[in-house]
Amino acid sequence: MTDIDVLVLGAGAAGLMCAIEAGKRGLSVLVIDHAKRPAEKIRISGGGRCNFTNLHTTPANFLSQNPRFCVSALKRYTPQHFLKLVEAHRIPWHEKTLGQLFCDNAAMDIIHMLLREAEAAGVKLWMETSFTAVSKPDDRFSVATSRGALRTRALVVATGGPSIPKMGATGIGYEIAKQFGLAVVPPRPALVPLTFSDDNKILCTKLAGVSVDAVVSFGKTRFREGLLFTHRGLSGPSVLQISSYWREGQPITVDLLPQADVFAALKAGKTSHGKQDVRTALAGLLPKRLAEELSAAHGFGGRLADQPDKVLQKTGSAINSWQLLPAGTEGYRTAEVTLGGVDTTALSSRSMEANDVPGLHFIGEVVDVTGHLGGFNFQWAWASGHAAGQAVLG
Numbered sequence: 001m002t003d004i005d006v007l008v009l010g011a012g013a014a015g016l017m018c019a020i021e022a023g024k025r026g027l028s029v030l031v032i033d034h035a036k037r038p039a040e041k042i043r044i045s046g047g048g049r050c051n052f053t054n055l056h057t058t059p060a061n062f063l064s065q066n067p068r069f070c071v072s073a074l075k076r077y078t079p080q081h082f083l084k085l086v087e088a089h090r091i092p093w094h095e096k097t098l099g100q101l102f103c104d105n106a107a108m109d110i111i112h113m114l115l116r117e118a119e120a121a122g123v124k125l126w127m128e129t130s131f132t133a134v135s136k137p138d139d140r141f142s143v144a145t146s147r148g149a150l151r152t153r154a155l156v157v158a159t160g161g162p163s164i165p166k167m168g169a170t171g172i173g174y175e176i177a178k179q180f181g182l183a184v185v186p187p188r189p190a191l192v193p194l195t196f197s198d199d200n201k202i203l204c205t206k207l208a209g210v211s212v213d214a215v216v217s218f219g220k221t222r223f224r225e226g227l228l229f230t231h232r233g234l235s236g237p238s239v240l241q242i243s244s245y246w247r248e249g250q251p252i253t254v255d256l257l258p259q260a261d262v263f264a265a266l267k268a269g270k271t272s273h274g275k276q277d278v279r280t281a282l283a284g285l286l287p288k289r290l291a292e293e294l295s296a297a298h299g300f301g302g303r304l305a306d307q308p309d310k311v312l313q314k315t316g317s318a319i320n321s322w323q324l325l326p327a328g329t330e331g332y333r334t335a336e337v338t339l340g341g342v343d344t345t346a347l348s349s350r351s352m353e354a355n356d357v358p359g360l361h362f363i364g365e366v367v368d369v370t371g372h373l374g375g376f377n378f379q380w381a382w383a384s385g386h387a388a389g390q391a392v393l394g
């Protein structure tokens with residue numbers, strides 16, 4: 001029976017950060033993970049370049065039933081702290097857009113950095129190690145693993161969410177939470193493409209590959225970023241962002257040309273280029289394929305001069321405030337994150353420890369804190385991992 005101070009379940013972003021901080025404090029730390037290699041999600045993140053943080057991180061960039069829960073950890077471990085670590089390891093980086101920081105070379109740079117830090121802090125890492133049962137028979141936790149039984153004074157659950165199951169993602173963290181009496185906010189796929197089953201699916205399929213700058217809204221929430229038509233529906237940053245807010249059975253609104261008032265432009269065209277066809281006018285405003293397919297789908301056409309204002313208004317609305325009813329999402333198969341998770345009301349925002357189970361901590365994506373697209377989810381993983389690593393057994 002191996003006896004340790006801190007056992008971390010999950011060698012992802014949050015688990016490794018926690019292990020490093022706890023190890024630096026002189027605690028004996030073991031990280032176990034059933035995957036072949038650590039931090040696989042870091043490896044594939046940001047298109048292989050890992051959008052490792054966002055300079056403009058604020059609590060407003062996170063969704064949670066308790067929006068204040070993330071404040072303390074984010075305040076104590078900021079994007080600048082992580083950037084300092086990246087620079088100390090001489091990892092070249094750049095700001096892509098909107099405060100999003102990426103590696104110049106590869107996401108592996110971040111993984112190597114974390115593994116070097118973990119080694120320096122004396123952290124042990126067991127990969128390809130599964131665990132079957134967790135219990136707390138006395139003041140310690142017992143964990144049955146494929147490498148034998150472990151006894152630990154503190155247990156940190158950093159197993160992430162079930163997004164991308166083919167990479168080894170599971171919802172085991174929720175099971176552990178429930179076992180110890182903690183509530184779990186129902187998880188759902190987030191930052192995920194939206195799918196359609198009506199005529200819009202046919203339209204999206206025809207337009208697959210076309211992308212535009214768009215404003216996508218759901219209720220009062222709106223994002224202006226890229227939108228991409230796919231064979232199944234809609235994707236691209238603006239759609240992924242809104243997917244975290246969207247709820248089944250409700251429509252989203254898309255402005256395919258936020259920089260222009262299409263009705264006003266067509267009305268002006270009616271006077272200045274009356275002989276011009278509506279489709280030609282639209283092709284001057286939108287990508288040609290998009291203008292053609294929208295015109296075909298909605299039956300737009302004919303000389304501008306012949307169009308009553310009412311018709312032009314309808315045409316403008318179809319482009320500036322296109323209402324669509326998604327049938328669903330692509331699900332966990334492609335979702336970048338999982339919304340919901342361990343209910344924060346049962347956790348300390350300072351240490352991520354369960355209020356009623358001393359020594360049990362939850363960090364990273366398994367917790368009901370989910371970031372917007374743009375490096376915020378890693379910043380939460382670093383900040384929550386850091387908070388737990390600093391406080392565990394303190």
Ligand SMILES: Cc1cc2nc3c(=O)[nH]c(=O)nc-3n(C[C@H](O)[C@H](O)[C@H](O)COP(=O)(O)OP(=O)(O)OC[C@H]3O[C@@H](n4cnc5c(N)ncnc54)[C@H](O)[C@@H]3O)c2cc1C
Nearest residue numbers: 010012013014034041045046051159160364365375377378
């Ligand atoms: C394609 C993709 C791209 C992304 N890009 C970005 C990005 O650029 N920027 C950003 O901020 N966020 C990005 N994210 C989100 C980000 O990867 C996650 O939010 C982050 O990895 C969560 O960290 P974590 O440590 O909580 O969980 P994870 O990184 O998921 O780590 C959990 C670990 O637990 C292990 N585990 C799970 N179940 C078990 C089990 N039963 N037994 C043993 N081990 C287990 C897993 O193998 C894994 O190693 C992306 C996600 C995806 C899927």
